[in-house]
Amino acid sequence: MHVDLATLERAGAVIGGIVVGVVAFYALYKDWSTPGIENHVFKLMLLLLGVGAVLAILAGVNVLGNFPKAA
Amino acid sequence: MAVASIAHGIAPEGEPDQLYAETRDLRLQGFLLFLISDCVLFSSFIFAYLYLRNSGQGWPPPGIPRLDVGFAAWNSVLLFGSGATMHYALENWKHGNFMKYMWMLIFTIILGLGFLGGQGYEYTHLMLVEHVTWAGSGVFGASFFTLTGMHGMHVFFGVCYLTVLLLQSAAGTYTKQKYFGITAGTLYWHFVDVIWVVLFSIFYLI
Numbered sequence: 001m002h003v004d005l006a007t008l009e010r011a012g013a014v015i016g017g018i019v020v021g022v023v024a025f026y027a028l029y030k031d032w033s034t035p036g037i038e039n040h041v042f043k044l045m046l047l048l049l050g051v052g053a054v055l056a057i058l059a060g061v062n063v064l065g066n067f068p069k070a071a
Numbered sequence: 072m073a074v075a076s077i078a079h080g081i082a083p084e085g086e087p088d089q090l091y092a093e094t095r096d097l098r099l100q101g102f103l104l105f106l107i108s109d110c111v112l113f114s115s116f117i118f119a120y121l122y123l124r125n126s127g128q129g130w131p132p133p134g135i136p137r138l139d140v141g142f143a144a145w146n147s148v149l150l151f152g153s154g155a156t157m158h159y160a161l162e163n164w165k166h167g168n169f170m171k172y173m174w175m176l177i178f179t180i181i182l183g184l185g186f187l188g189g190q191g192y193e194y195t196h197l198m199l200v201e202h203v204t205w206a207g208s209g210v211f212g213a214s215f216f217t218l219t220g221m222h223g224m225h226v227f228f229g230v231c232y233l234t235v236l237l238l239q240s241a242a243g244t245y246t247k248q249k250y251f252g253i254t255a256g257t258l259y260w261h262f263v264d265v266i267w268v269v270l271f272s273i274f275y276l277i
Contacts, residue, residue, distance in 0.1 A: 009145040016148035023155040027162075038099055038254060042158070045261035049154045052268035055276065056144045056151065065140035065276040 013060035021053035091249050102255050106262050109225075113266050116221065117273065120214040127210065135211045136201050139193070143275045146189035147267060150226070153182035154264035157233075161257040164250055169240075176237050179260065183230045190223050215274060222270055225263050232256055 028046040031039060058064040124130050131137060160175035194216075197203040205216040236256050239245065245253060 006139075006141050009141040013141065013144035013148050016145070016152060020148060020151045020155050023159075024151075027155070027158055037103070038258070041103065041258060042261065045154075045258075045265055046158065048265045048268055049151055049261065052147065052151050052264065052271065055268065055272060056147045059140050059144035059147075059271075059276060065144075067137050 010060045010062075013056050017053045017057035017060060021050050021057065024050035024053060088248060091251075095251055098251055099254070102258060106258065109262065110266075113218075113221070113269075116214075116218050117269065120218060121273065123210045123214060131211050132209055135203060135208060138215075138275050139196075140275045142189070142193065143271060146186055146193070147271045149182050149189065150186040150264055150267050153179045153186070154261055156182065157257050157260045161253055164240075164245070164253055165247075167247055173237070173240065176233060176240070180230055180233050180237065183226055183233070183260075187223060187226055187230070190219065190226075218270055219274070222263070222266055225266070229256075229260055229263050232259065 024046050028043055028050065031043055031046070034043075055064065156175045156178040160172050160179060163169075163172040163175060202208075203212050203215075205212050205220075233256055236252060239252065
């Protein structure tokens with residue numbers, strides 16, 4: 001089986017994205033009820049971090065950023 | 072009371088811990104204002120880029136190749152992963168797990184350096200192989216290198232900041248009650264992550 005560098009990069013993005021996404025959303029779930037401005041900012045940032053991880057997964061599996069080759 | 076004393080140039084009374092407790096919220100507000108101002112800076116560049124992008128005929132402009140989405144996704148995961156490790160560094164500090172905190176901070180620095188290395192590789196590839204440059208590739212080159220370069224500079228300064236945090240923590244500068252520097256470092260690093268979520272989306276995914 002031939003595995004090129006691009007496939008490895010995408011596989012890394014998907015696996016890493018899943019790990020980061022799970023960690024970010026779990027941390028958000030755990031911190032959900034913590035009070036204070038600083039914790040609210042952390043929660044917002046963890047949410048966006050999780051969104052970033054989902055975007056990386058979708059890019060890794062060619063759902064996003066899958067543009068046709070230029071003619 | 073202590074804040075008022077400082078504002079009037081009078082030496083504050085009470086214990087240093089009390090002074091810290093009374094000024095911590097002010098420091099936090101100041102730091103959040105700094106992040107908001109940085110957000111405005113990035114927003115202005117991002118909206119300028121989106122305006123220019125939508126005023127042309129197609130994107131990328133003729134003669135400019137598409138960016139490598141797979142590599143960018145992998146590099147993004149490095150940075151997002153560093154955000155997660157930094158979050159757990161702070162959590163470990165709050166729970167008194169010093170060694171776990173130090174390791175998480177070291178992982179964060181390594182992942183941050185990995186992201187910078189990836190960005191350096193991408194720049195080199197774009198400039199030497201694809202011949203896309205900051206000044207010679209029109210709106211695309213100017214906006215891409217300006218925005219990602221500005222973000223990369225923030226990551227670089229963030230790595231420097233985290234390295235200072237690591238040294239300060241090893242030297243015993245922070246205690247379980249007084250650790251605003253670590254909180255600020257975590258906020259800054261999350262901010263850098265979040266900005267990259269936006270840049271990754273607008274340059275590689277749409």
